Amino acid sequence: xxxxxxxxxxxxxxSGRRNVSRRSFIKGVIATGVSVSAISWFAAPAAxxxxxxxxxxxxxxxxxxxxxxxxxxxVLPQETLAMTLRYxxxxxxxxxxxxxxxCGACTVMIDGxxxxxxxxxxxxxxxxxxxxxxxxxxxxxxxxxxxxxxxEELGPQCGFCTPGQVMAAAALLRANPxxxxxxxxxxxxxxxxxxxxxxxYLNGVMRAARTGSTAVTEVSHA
Amino acid sequence: MMNDMxxxxxxxxxxxxxxxxxxxxxxxxxAWPLAGGYDSFDWFKNRGKQPGVVIxxxxxxxxxxxxxxxxxITIGSMTTLAAVEGHPLIRSRYSLLAAASAQVASPQIRxxxxxxxxxxxxxxxxxxxxxxxxxxxxxxxxxxxARGAMNREHAIFGADRCVAVTPSDxxxxxxxxxxxxxxRSAGRDRVVPAAEFFMQPSVDITRMTVLEPxxxxxxxxxxxxxxxxxxxxxxxxxxxxxDFALVSVAAAMRDIGGVIxxxxxxxxxxxxxxxxxxxVEDGVRGRPRNQETAEMAGELAVRGxxxxxxxxxxxxxxxxxxxxxxxxx
Ligand SMILES: Cc1cc2nc3c(=O)[nH]c(=O)nc-3n(C[C@H](O)[C@H](O)[C@H](O)COP(=O)(O)OP(=O)(O)OC[C@H]3O[C@@H](n4cnc5c(N)ncnc54)[C@H](O)[C@@H]3O)c2cc1C
Ligand code: SF4
Ligand code: FES
Ligand code: FES
Numbered sequence: 001x002x003x004x005x006x007x008x009x010x011x012x013x014x015s016g017r018r019n020v021s022r023r024s025f026i027k028g029v030i031a032t033g034v035s036v037s038a039i040s041w042f043a044a045p046a047a048x049x050x051x052x053x054x055x056x057x058x059x060x061x062x063x064x065x066x067x068x069x070x071x072x073x074x075v076l077p078q079e080t081l082a083m084t085l086r087y088x089x090x091x092x093x094x095x096x097x098x099x100x101x102x103c104g105a106c107t108v109m110i111d112g113x114x115x116x117x118x119x120x121x122x123x124x125x126x127x128x129x130x131x132x133x134x135x136x137x138x139x140x141x142x143x144x145x146x147x148x149x150x151x152e153e154l155g156p157q158c159g160f161c162t163p164g165q166v167m168a169a170a171a172l173l174r175a176n177p178x179x180x181x182x183x184x185x186x187x188x189x190x191x192x193x194x195x196x197x198x199x200x201y202l203n204g205v206m207r208a209a210r211t212g213s214t215a216v217t218e219v220s221h222a
Numbered sequence: 223m224m225n226d227m228x229x230x231x232x233x234x235x236x237x238x239x240x241x242x243x244x245x246x247x248x249x250x251x252x253a254w255p256l257a258g259g260y261d262s263f264d265w266f267k268n269r270g271k272q273p274g275v276v277i278x279x280x281x282x283x284x285x286x287x288x289x290x291x292x293x294x295i296t297i298g299s300m301t302t303l304a305a306v307e308g309h310p311l312i313r314s315r316y317s318l319l320a321a322a323s324a325q326v327a328s329p330q331i332r333x334x335x336x337x338x339x340x341x342x343x344x345x346x347x348x349x350x351x352x353x354x355x356x357x358x359x360x361x362x363x364x365x366x367x368a369r370g371a372m373n374r375e376h377a378i379f380g381a382d383r384c385v386a387v388t389p390s391d392x393x394x395x396x397x398x399x400x401x402x403x404x405x406r407s408a409g410r411d412r413v414v415p416a417a418e419f420f421m422q423p424s425v426d427i428t429r430m431t432v433l434e435p436x437x438x439x440x441x442x443x444x445x446x447x448x449x450x451x452x453x454x455x456x457x458x459x460x461x462x463x464x465d466f467a468l469v470s471v472a473a474a475m476r477d478i479g480g481v482i483x484x485x486x487x488x489x490x491x492x493x494x495x496x497x498x499x500x501x502v503e504d505g506v507r508g509r510p511r512n513q514e515t516a517e518m519a520g521e522l523a524v525r526g527x528x529x530x531x532x533x534x535x536x537x538x539x540x541x542x543x544x545x546x547x548x549x550x551x
Contacts, residue, residue: 057232077233077276078266099267101260101331102464116330119263121256123233124280168330189463190328 058123065128066091067135073122081117081125082106085132093133093163097192104191107164107171108132114171114190133163136170146170149208150201157195165191169205178209228266231276239284239406239440242277247408247436249275255438256280257300257339260331265344270353285338285440288312293446296404299338299439303392304329306337316444318453318472322395325457328464338439341393341403341419344430345386345494346466348372357383357427366530373530375468378537379493382424385530387491391457393420394472394490397498399448404441405433416442420495430494448474448486454547457490458539467491469539473547475511482506482515487547489523492540499523499544506548516549 057077064071066089073088082099085091085108097105099118106118109131136144143151146169156162165188172179172187179187184205193201231254236242246253254273256262265271279285285300288309295311306312307323326332326340344351345358347366355361366373367385376385393416401416414432421429433439454473459465470490476483485506487499501522509515523544527537 058235076230078228078231080228080263083227100264101328104328104330107330113333114330115333119259119331120334121233121259121278123235124278187329190330 062123062126064089064122064126064130066130067132075122077121077123079122081108081115081120081122081130084122085117085130091132091134095160095163097160097164102192103161103164104168105161105164107167107191109167109171109174112171112174114168116190131167131170133166136166144170145211146173146204146208149211150204153200153204153207155197155200155204157193157197161191161193161195165193165201169201169208172205173209179205181206184209228263229269229272231266231273233276233278235278235281237281239282239438240408242279242282243406243408243436243438245275245277246438249277251435253277253435257342258302258331258335259339260327260335261339261343264351268351268353270351279438285438292443294444294449296441296443297337298441300336301338303327303332303335303337303340306392307332315449316399316453318398318448318451318455318474319392319395319444321453321455322391322457322470322472325455325470326391337392337442340390341396341442342431342433342439343389346389347376347384347386350386358386358423360428370531372532374532374535375466375491376530376533377493378527378529378533378540379497380422380424380495381528382422382427384423384427384494386423386494388420388430388494388496389466389491390496391467391470391490394470394488394496395455396442396444397488397496398472398474398486399444400486402443402445403439404443405437406440407434407437410437413443417496417498423494448476451476452550454550456543456546458543469536469543471540471543471547473544475548477511480510480512482509482511482548485548487519487523487544489540489544492527492536501525502544502548511548511550513549516545519548520545 060074062073062075064073071089073084075084082094082096085094094108094117095105096118097103101116101119106116107114108117110125110128146166168188168191184202188201234245236245252274254276256276256278279300285298287298287301289296290311303323303326307320313320349365350356350358354365357364364383364385365371366376373385377387396416403414403416403419405412405414419431421431451474457467457470459467467490469492473487475485485503487502489497489499502519505522506515506519520541524537524541529537
């Protein structure tokens with residue numbers, strides 16, 4: 001983990017102590033390069049009175065790296081990444097099925113690893129690379145090999161689980177470009193499909209592996 | 223969806239262990255340590271628990287990673303289950319733990335869920351999880367133990383008002399490996415054997431572990447005693463992914479020329495704590511590792527079991543899993 005969030009956490013912690021002035025907090029913020037403008041700092045407590053007296057809590061305006069872009073966003077302490085992506089950043093490709101870590105529809109990549117965004121606090125991923133299904137396209141807008149393979153193999157039926165399936169498959173192929181069918185089955189086992197298109201998706205993963213997942217260049221990692 | 227949103231809490235993100243412990247002692251019972259969140263968020267979203275302060279342990283580097291030292295290994299409590307499952311040393315010398323970790327929940331959950339959170343997680347009794355004020359929640363009845371209640375997943379041993387079971391797949395493996403839990407608070411360090419870490423309802427019905435509110439599990443030490451032994455882990459659940467064990471068995475055995483020299487056999491999901499099957503261990507020691515010994519082990523394993531209305535199946539299931547473990551599947 002980079003130094004920034006820890007430094008930020010430390011500063012946020014300091015800011016809650018009565019003997020540290022707001023001025024020294026802001027100075028500290030500027031010194032460590034955390035971009036919190038004075039306006040947002042002063043405005044935030046007014047917008048959320050319950051946060052006003054919090055001792056040592058996280059700040060609200062955060063910077064996220066999403067699909068290769070830097071996004072500034074106002075995030076509640078208890079907010080999940082799925083909420084931030086869908087309702088603050090307009091990235092509705094990420095679906096919410098159960099909101100309980102039991103379906104996989106919300107799967108995204110965090111530093112290239114598959115995670116359920118419904119069960120990840122946004123404040124945890126401030127310094128991470130977040131990739132959603134919107135961020136998989138190539139520089140010329142071409143589909144990711146997993147997406148093409150899913151089309152070829154008629155993966156989706158209703159399509160609701162598809163973005164999550166795509167992300168789980170893309171994460172697998174990053175870590176293991178040449179999986180056995182059994183390895184792929186296991187890696188995809190955290191994604192439910194109510195239409196029961198499991199074998200089609202699995203065929204898609206194996207096809208994507210054959211057709212060169214090594215050529216994958218996610219925008220965020222380019 | 224808005225109904226599912228968590229209520230407000232203050233989120234603290236300490237950068238080191240001392241700050242985390244300090245925050246924990248400062249905020250007392252109002253504070254909730256957060257590891258991977260895969261037990262916690264269920265509680266928060268269902269509004270079953272509403273802590274004022276959540277202490278996110280993610281940034282505390284000291285709590286993460288696997289270190290070799292002494293005659294064994296030490297695993298930081300914030301090490302993810304995926305990292306435990308994939309660690310070369312654990313795979314080669316303590317594969318029982320790798321096997322158990324690999325069976326937890328789903329791949330995405332293992333990517334964030336931690337070994338510390340897994341052993342500290344609360345029980346999954348559905349009455350309790352959905353907010354009924356049962357004994358465990360401070361009330362004066364047990365809904366799961368009542369006639370006709372949904373108790374298919376519940377205990378066949380050691381019930382004391384509460385009939386909930388330990389949900390952890392990792393815990394039986396740790397007890398079998400004779401692990402030690404390293405526990406710290408702002409003023410105190412202590413080491414608790416894994417077999418004594420889990421709380422019986424007869425002692426304190428409201429807690430799953432011996433941890434005090436100001437304590438953190440910082441690491442789990444696995445001694446060399448069972449390194450490279452003959453291991454067997456088997457979990458039976460309704461589905462291969464996501465489902466908690468109906469019964470699991472973790473076994474470590476050593477035999478010399480086919481004669482069992484020593485054994486550690488622990489069952490999950492049959493009691494509120496991982497159930498060490500000492501009668502089986504004593505019974506098989508010095509005997510040949512064969513079908514006959516396995517049959518005997520199976521019978522010893524279920525002696526004293528007491529089923530509820532809908533969990534009779536757990537008795538033959540436990541018998542068979544123990545048989546397979548002793549026979550060597
Ligand atoms: C859909 C689903 C299916 C699941 N299936 C299984 C399964 O099959 N087998 C299984 O074993 N588990 C299963 N789990 C449970 C999951 O593995 C655990 O919830 C997870 O391992 C808990 O770890 P965590 O890091 O997410 O903990 P958290 O939710 O962050 O913490 C769990 C509890 O432990 C406390 N805690 C965490 N770390 C510490 C620490 N270092 N010191 C003191 N207290 C601490 C927290 O305060 C909290 O009370 C499942 C969970 C879900 C949501
Ligand atoms: S089994 Fe335990 S947790 Fe479940 S209802 Fe009974 S007392 Fe509550
Ligand atoms: S919405 Fe996250 S797993 Fe179902
Ligand atoms: S395609 Fe309909 S849920 Fe999977």
